[in-house]
Amino acid sequence: MKEQKVSRPKARLPRGFRDRSGAEIAAERKILDTIRTVYESYGFAPLETPAFEYTDALGKFLPDVDRPNEGVFSLQDDDGQWLSLRYDHTAPLARYVAENFQFLPKPFRRYAVGPVWRNEKPGPGRFRQFTQFDADTVGSNSSTADAELLMMLADTLEALCLERGEYVVKVNNRKLLDGVLEAAFVDNSRRGTVLRAVDKLDRLGVDGVRALLGEGRKDDSGDFTKGAGLNETQIERVLTFSTPGATLDSVAPAVAGSAAGEAGLKELEAILSVVRGCGFGEERIAFDTGIVRGLDYYTGPVFEAQLTFKVKNDDGQDVVFGSVAGGGRYDDLVARFTGQTVPATGVSIGVSRLLTAMTQRGLTGSTAPLIVVLAMGDAAGSFAVACELRAAGFAAEAYVGNKKVPDQLKYADKRGAALVVMEGDDERDKGEIILKDLKAGAEVAKTVETRADWVGARAGQSIVKRANLVAEVEKLLGRT
RNA sequence: GCAGCUGUAGCUCAGUUGGUUAGAGCGCCGGAUUGUGGAUCCGGAGGUCGGCGGUUCGAACCCACCCAGCUGUACCA
Structure with a gap:
C-alpha cells in the first residue's frame, strides 16, 4: 500500500499580524505603565470595554450580509446580529457614555488602553492589530479640556524620557x-478631498499636494489619483494657509468674515492662553x-504629537517618523445614540509606533x-533548589526536559540564562553545589581552541557550599 | 481597488541558452562526548520547484490563466 501524502496546514501568521515576545513585551509594558501613571495623575480613570461591539454601534451599516463592511472584522452572532471588533477606542466610548449617561459624572474623564483591529491592507510598520492608549473628556465644550489634553500629551512624552525638543505637540482647528x-x-462637497490632500503635506511635499488640490497626481507606480479640482487662486489660498510658519495673527486675514474661521481662531486663542499660562512654550x-487629521468626525481643534528625531526603518534607512499620537474634538459622536449633542475631546x-521609536x-x-x-x-532536589532561589526573589526554573547535561546547558544558553546551578551526586554527597556564570564562560570560550580544552576548562564555574547557595547567587547576580 | 516585483527544504537563497537523480548555508535529529555551553568533524531526515493548463522528445526554467506574498499608491468610519 502506498504512503498517502497527508496535507498539512502551513504554519504561518495571518497577514498584518505579529507575534511578540520577551524584550519587546517588556519594553511595551514599561511604556504603558508610564502613560498610565501620567494619565491617572491628571485624574483620568480607567475604563475597559470589550473587543466586540454590535456593528451598528460602531457606526457601521450593513450593506450586505457577506461583508458587513470593509475595514472592520465582523462576524454574525447566533441570533443573526452582526458583531465587529473595535477599530478604535472612541466609538466604544460613545456607546458606553450613551448607555450610562445618567450615572456618569459630567465631564466624564476616562482612559482606555488595548488592541484595536482594522481589516485593511497592511504595510511596512502598519498592522491589522495594534495598541492604542486613549484619554477622552466627554461632556465639556470648554477649551480648557482641549488644552489639558495637549499638556498631558507633552508631559507623557517627557515622562517617557524624551528630551525637550525631541517631540512637539501640534494643534490646529478644523474651523x-x-x-x-x-x-x-x-x-462644500470638495471639503473632504481638500482635507485629505492637505493631510499629506509632510509626505508628498507642496508640489504633491498642489497636484492633489488641482487636477490630480500620478504616483511613482503610475497610478493616478483624481484631485479636488480647485482653481489656481483657490489652491494658492489653501497652500498659503497650510504652509508651516503661520501664526494666529498671520492667518487671521485669510478667514476674516467667515463665522467658522473666526470661531476657530477664538478657540485656539483660548487653548493657547491656558497652555502658555501653565508654562508650556512653543x-x-x-x-x-x-x-x-484625515478623520471626518473632528469638528474643531485637532492635535498631533510628532517626534523630531530620525528613526531608522527595517532597511536601516533614516525616515522622518510621522505622528505618534493624534486627537481632537468630536462633538457629534454620542448624539448618534441619544439624539443629544454631547461635546467631547480626546x-x-x-503605542506600537511609539515603541518602535523608543526602542x-x-x-x-x-x-x-x-x-x-x-x-x-535527583528531580526533587533540583526543584528544591529552584524553589529556594524563587523564595529569595530570583527567577529560577528547574529543567523539565529529558536531555543530557550538554543539551541542558545548550538550553540554558539559548534561553539567555545568566546562571546555571548544578547539583550532581558528587556535590550532593559533599554538601556542595556548582554555580556556572554563562556570560563569563562565553568570554572564556572565545580563546579556547580545542574541544578537550574547553570541556576541561569548566568555564565560569565555581563550587560553593550548598548552605550558602542564596548568598553566593546574590554575590554573582546582585540584588534586584 | 490600481501598478510593479517575487514565489525552489522549517528559514535565507543558488539553480548555466530548456537536458539524466534539484543544490548550499542555517536550523533540526544522531554520533565524535553516559557530568559541562562555543568552534570543528562525521552521518541523517526533510521538496506536489505556489496551482492548473499549454508548447516541447524533454519544463524549476518558455507561454496563458489563477492564487499567494512583498513594495508603492488610493481608501480608512
Whole structure:
C-alpha cells in the first residue's frame, strides 16, 4: 500500500499580524505603565470595554450580509446580529457614555488602553492589530479640556524620557480651514478631498499636494489619483494657509468674515492662553496649520504629537517618523445614540509606533535574570533548589526536559540564562553545589581552541557550599 | 481597488541558452562526548520547484490563466 501524502496546514501568521515576545513585551509594558501613571495623575480613570461591539454601534451599516463592511472584522452572532471588533477606542466610548449617561459624572474623564483591529491592507510598520492608549473628556465644550489634553500629551512624552525638543505637540482647528475654504468659495462637497490632500503635506511635499488640490497626481507606480479640482487662486489660498510658519495673527486675514474661521481662531486663542499660562512654550506645544487629521468626525481643534528625531526603518534607512499620537474634538459622536449633542475631546497614542521609536532611542525592557537548575539525577532536589532561589526573589526554573547535561546547558544558553546551578551526586554527597556564570564562560570560550580544552576548562564555574547557595547567587547576580 | 516585483527544504537563497537523480548555508535529529555551553568533524531526515493548463522528445526554467506574498499608491468610519 502506498504512503498517502497527508496535507498539512502551513504554519504561518495571518497577514498584518505579529507575534511578540520577551524584550519587546517588556519594553511595551514599561511604556504603558508610564502613560498610565501620567494619565491617572491628571485624574483620568480607567475604563475597559470589550473587543466586540454590535456593528451598528460602531457606526457601521450593513450593506450586505457577506461583508458587513470593509475595514472592520465582523462576524454574525447566533441570533443573526452582526458583531465587529473595535477599530478604535472612541466609538466604544460613545456607546458606553450613551448607555450610562445618567450615572456618569459630567465631564466624564476616562482612559482606555488595548488592541484595536482594522481589516485593511497592511504595510511596512502598519498592522491589522495594534495598541492604542486613549484619554477622552466627554461632556465639556470648554477649551480648557482641549488644552489639558495637549499638556498631558507633552508631559507623557517627557515622562517617557524624551528630551525637550525631541517631540512637539501640534494643534490646529478644523474651523480655520473651513473658514479659508469658505472665503475662497470652495464648494462644500470638495471639503473632504481638500482635507485629505492637505493631510499629506509632510509626505508628498507642496508640489504633491498642489497636484492633489488641482487636477490630480500620478504616483511613482503610475497610478493616478483624481484631485479636488480647485482653481489656481483657490489652491494658492489653501497652500498659503497650510504652509508651516503661520501664526494666529498671520492667518487671521485669510478667514476674516467667515463665522467658522473666526470661531476657530477664538478657540485656539483660548487653548493657547491656558497652555502658555501653565508654562508650556512653543517648543512643546505649537500652533501648526498643516495639521488636519484625515478623520471626518473632528469638528474643531485637532492635535498631533510628532517626534523630531530620525528613526531608522527595517532597511536601516533614516525616515522622518510621522505622528505618534493624534486627537481632537468630536462633538457629534454620542448624539448618534441619544439624539443629544454631547461635546467631547480626546487623544490617542499609537503605542506600537511609539515603541518602535523608543526602542531605537535605547529604551529596553529588562526582565529578571534567569537561573536554570539542571536536572542531574535527583528531580526533587533540583526543584528544591529552584524553589529556594524563587523564595529569595530570583527567577529560577528547574529543567523539565529529558536531555543530557550538554543539551541542558545548550538550553540554558539559548534561553539567555545568566546562571546555571548544578547539583550532581558528587556535590550532593559533599554538601556542595556548582554555580556556572554563562556570560563569563562565553568570554572564556572565545580563546579556547580545542574541544578537550574547553570541556576541561569548566568555564565560569565555581563550587560553593550548598548552605550558602542564596548568598553566593546574590554575590554573582546582585540584588534586584 | 490600481501598478510593479517575487514565489525552489522549517528559514535565507543558488539553480548555466530548456537536458539524466534539484543544490548550499542555517536550523533540526544522531554520533565524535553516559557530568559541562562555543568552534570543528562525521552521518541523517526533510521538496506536489505556489496551482492548473499549454508548447516541447524533454519544463524549476518558455507561454496563458489563477492564487499567494512583498513594495508603492488610493481608501480608512
